[in-house]
Amino acid sequence: MSQPNLKITSSPHVHSGASIPDVMRTVIWALMPATALSVFMFGWPALLVILITMATCVATERLFNSIRKRPSSLGDQSAALTGLLLALTLPPFTPWWLCIVGGIFAIGVGKQIYGGLGYNMFNPALIARVFMLISFPAEMTSWPVPAPLFTDAAISFSQSYDIIFNGIAILPQQTLDAITTATPLGQYKMGVSMGKTVSDSLGGTFGFSMMDATSGKLAGSLGETSAVLLLGGGLYLIHKKIIDWRIPGSMLAGALVPAAFFWVIDGGQTYPDPLFHFVTGGLILGAFFMATDMVTSPVTPKGQIIFGASCGLLTYIIRTWGGYPEGVSFAVVIMNCAVPLIDQYTKPVIYGQLKKEKA
Numbered sequence: 001m002s003q004p005n006l007k008i009t010s011s012p013h014v015h016s017g018a019s020i021p022d023v024m025r026t027v028i029w030a031l032m033p034a035t036a037l038s039v040f041m042f043g044w045p046a047l048l049v050i051l052i053t054m055a056t057c058v059a060t061e062r063l064f065n066s067i068r069k070r071p072s073s074l075g076d077q078s079a080a081l082t083g084l085l086l087a088l089t090l091p092p093f094t095p096w097w098l099c100i101v102g103g104i105f106a107i108g109v110g111k112q113i114y115g116g117l118g119y120n121m122f123n124p125a126l127i128a129r130v131f132m133l134i135s136f137p138a139e140m141t142s143w144p145v146p147a148p149l150f151t152d153a154a155i156s157f158s159q160s161y162d163i164i165f166n167g168i169a170i171l172p173q174q175t176l177d178a179i180t181t182a183t184p185l186g187q188y189k190m191g192v193s194m195g196k197t198v199s200d201s202l203g204g205t206f207g208f209s210m211m212d213a214t215s216g217k218l219a220g221s222l223g224e225t226s227a228v229l230l231l232g233g234g235l236y237l238i239h240k241k242i243i244d245w246r247i248p249g250s251m252l253a254g255a256l257v258p259a260a261f262f263w264v265i266d267g268g269q270t271y272p273d274p275l276f277h278f279v280t281g282g283l284i285l286g287a288f289f290m291a292t293d294m295v296t297s298p299v300t301p302k303g304q305i306i307f308g309a310s311c312g313l314l315t316y317i318i319r320t321w322g323g324y325p326e327g328v329s330f331a332v333v334i335m336n337c338a339v340p341l342i343d344q345y346t347k348p349v350i351y352g353q354l355k356k357e358k359a
């Protein structure tokens with residue numbers, strides 16, 4: 001009997017005929033529309049953040065290979081993808097030194113310290129973001145409003161260079177006053193803590209807009225630009241069988257079902273509707289591009305559903321009652337710790353062993 005023509009590679013194992021470089025390249029391409037929109041909406045600073053972060057991840061990977069006297073692993077493109085994913089979780093004006101710190105942490109601590117690709121316990125990009133958010137909260141929560149390229153509001157390349165390498169203090173005061181704001185999740189969290197309704201917290205009729213949230217016109221990290229483009233990229237990965245629907249589907253359900261429940265019983269006064277949670281923050285990026293990491297997610301179908309639903313539920317809990325407006329990064333990293341346990345209790349029972357136990 002002839003064997004199927006599969007490319008068997010080191011973990012994560014891919015049995016669809018695609019090698020690891022093929023998988024990484026496909027994920028990068030799936031992220032390109034949302035990445036391009038983020039650069040357009042936030043200008044040259046966003047491009048510099050992406051390039052610095054990706055270059056740092058690639059350089060760190062190369063350095064660790066050299067130190068360990070191992071063959072270069074840059075060809076699998078996992079370091080480049082980690083850099084891109086990390087950049088998409090960062091504010092558009094992230095300082096250059098923080099991009100470098102994050103890139104080194106993602107590859108060095110999040111990946112190479114465990115032995116390299118296939119051995120890491122946590123998603124490298126997310127564990128780096130959690131580290132950066134806890135260690136440098138001011139820099140990680142500075143949100144500029146979109147200033148699209150080729151418009152009157154656009155920031156020039158020279159100003160962009162100064163913003164990333166010298167800080168936003170170099171901008172004129174009138175510009176500085178106009179570029180900082182809060183994310184929709186931050187506005188909601190702050191307003192409700194002050195006793196306001198959801199509608200008042202989000203600015204009423206002229207504040208938060210679902211259309212703006214889906215088209216990238218709201219403040220947030222680079223990966224929060226467009227729910228539509230991120231969703232399209234995620235569905236493309238499912239279509240190409242790069243990821244399975246179970247983790248993103250159950251993660252979205254885990255966040256949106258409780259959101260719908262509390263929204264209904266509260267009448268929308270204190271808890272926003274599920275669509276708000278769907279289009280804001282990093283829920284879609286986390287569900288389709290982070291939680292589905294083949295190394296740090298369960299291998300069994302049942303385990304994937306448990307993992308995804310738990311990530312979604314934790315995301316909603318942190319967003320609603322936690323100390324941070326966004327909970328995706330924390331939720332996925334926490335559940336990464338539970339993956340070995342989930343795999344152990346959801347693995348199929350061997351047929352011969354089952355017969356023996358029944359006997």
